[in-house]
Amino acid sequence: MTGRRTGRRPGKQDTRRQILTAARATFADRGFDRATIRQIATSAGVDPALVHHYYGTKEALFRATIEAPIDPAVVLPAVLHGDLEHIGERLVRTFLGIWSDPDTGPAIRATVRSAVADEMSANLLREFFATQIVRRITHEIGVDEPPERSAMRASLVASQMFGLALARHILRLEPLAAMPSEAIVPMVAPTIQRYLTGDLPAEST
Amino acid sequence: MTGRRTGRRPGKQDTRRQILTAARATFADRGFDRATIRQIATSAGVDPALVHHYYGTKEALFRATIEAPIDPAVVLPAVLHGDLEHIGERLVRTFLGIWSDPDTGPAIRATVRSAVADEMSANLLREFFATQIVRRITHEIGVDEPPERSAMRASLVASQMFGLALARHILRLEPLAAMPSEAIVPMVAPTIQRYLTGDLPAEST
Numbered sequence: 001m002t003g004r005r006t007g008r009r010p011g012k013q014d015t016r017r018q019i020l021t022a023a024r025a026t027f028a029d030r031g032f033d034r035a036t037i038r039q040i041a042t043s044a045g046v047d048p049a050l051v052h053h054y055y056g057t058k059e060a061l062f063r064a065t066i067e068a069p070i071d072p073a074v075v076l077p078a079v080l081h082g083d084l085e086h087i088g089e090r091l092v093r094t095f096l097g098i099w100s101d102p103d104t105g106p107a108i109r110a111t112v113r114s115a116v117a118d119e120m121s122a123n124l125l126r127e128f129f130a131t132q133i134v135r136r137i138t139h140e141i142g143v144d145e146p147p148e149r150s151a152m153r154a155s156l157v158a159s160q161m162f163g164l165a166l167a168r169h170i171l172r173l174e175p176l177a178a179m180p181s182e183a184i185v186p187m188v189a190p191t192i193q194r195y196l197t198g199d200l201p202a203e204s205t
Numbered sequence: 206m207t208g209r210r211t212g213r214r215p216g217k218q219d220t221r222r223q224i225l226t227a228a229r230a231t232f233a234d235r236g237f238d239r240a241t242i243r244q245i246a247t248s249a250g251v252d253p254a255l256v257h258h259y260y261g262t263k264e265a266l267f268r269a270t271i272e273a274p275i276d277p278a279v280v281l282p283a284v285l286h287g288d289l290e291h292i293g294e295r296l297v298r299t300f301l302g303i304w305s306d307p308d309t310g311p312a313i314r315a316t317v318r319s320a321v322a323d324e325m326s327a328n329l330l331r332e333f334f335a336t337q338i339v340r341r342i343t344h345e346i347g348v349d350e351p352p353e354r355s356a357m358r359a360s361l362v363a364s365q366m367f368g369l370a371l372a373r374h375i376l377r378l379e380p381l382a383a384m385p386s387e388a389i390v391p392m393v394a395p396t397i398q399r400y401l402t403g404d405l406p407a408e409s410t
Contacts, residue, residue, distance in 0.1 A: 116321040116375055126376055155372060155381040163368015170321055171331055176360040186406040191396045201391040
């Protein structure tokens with residue numbers, strides 16, 4: 001490695017890291033909607049085609065910046081679509097499964113830890129939540145409600161689900177931490193059901 | 206200060222810090238119940254009377270190790286005692302108030318950040334939760350339930366309340382972060398009410 005110190009062409013890993021660093025700064029600074037692959041490529045000093053080659057779509061690059069091991073565009077519609085009476089149950093079961101899965105759980109815990117420790121990571125997670133998660137919930141169940149109402153439902157759901165992940169996997173509060181997922185589902189599902197589809201008080205209370 | 210470098214008697218601040226460091230290690234290692242002021246004093250190399258002088262009771266010293274700015278022995282009975290039908294509302298209103306209060310909110314956020322970042326801080330917060338919070342909830346409302354059942358109710362409440370603090374004050378998810386506390390109370394109170402007093406499914410589900 002030391003022999004390459006003065007070389008002008010960085011290796012593939014360096015290029016990927018440069019792109020990711022530029023993407024983190026751009027998404028955190030401009031937000032997902034206003035950030036472009038072209039800007040990120042310019043900031044990383046590479047061709048836009050290389051960004052697409054390494055990371056695919058803008059959504060996929062955004063997921064990479066927060067190290068999200070799952071794609072909300074795949075997971076959320078499957079949870080939200082279908083029998084509205086059991087949507088809370090499906091959501092809780094799906095997320096408990098993702099957190100416990102050795103392929104996805106550790107990365108999600110790392111994302112939460114980073115967001116708690118570091119302002120830029122928190123900004124990225126917040127922006128990810130607003131553009132990649134809330135919009136899909138709005139799209140699936142919020143058709144007859146104003147978007148602010150759906151965003152409120154989504155942030156209430158997030159408060160319970162982030163808190164459940166924190167209590168179970170990071171703080172490991174007992175007995176929650178030791179309970180099997182299937183025992184937790186019927187305890188928490190009614191909360192999520194109410195936040196998503198229940199009659200909530202008006203925000204102007 | 207440099208003139209004192211070789212002095213054998215540390216200053217007051219040093220002594221307090223030594224006691225706190227010894228207390229953190231002892232509580233994390235042995236747990237609250239088995240830790241004694243005498244052990245902590247020995248480990249810090251000071252007289253037990255000095256520990257009492259600086260920190261008061263074992264409970265108060267434990268609160269100091271996790272930098273808890275409030276005393277659950279004062280706050281919780283006031284929340285839990287009284288009209289059982291509105292206990293959820295009282296709990297949510299009280300905690301939203303404590304988090305928003307400039308005297309107590311920053312210290313609580315620091316405690317959560319530490320517990321997420323650091324294993325020993327997480328152990329201390331977990332132990333604090335189990336011995337200082339769950340026991341009081343058990344004592345106030347759990348008289349006709351087994352202690353494990355009360356502990357489950359307490360950890361469900363903690364999952365929602367920690368998650369609300371995380372969403373509102375650390376991740377700042379909108380619209381939750383911008384909403385006045387009084388608008389949030391009626392949204393979250395029914396969740397807490399059900400966790401504390403509702404018919405929850407059996408744990409053996």
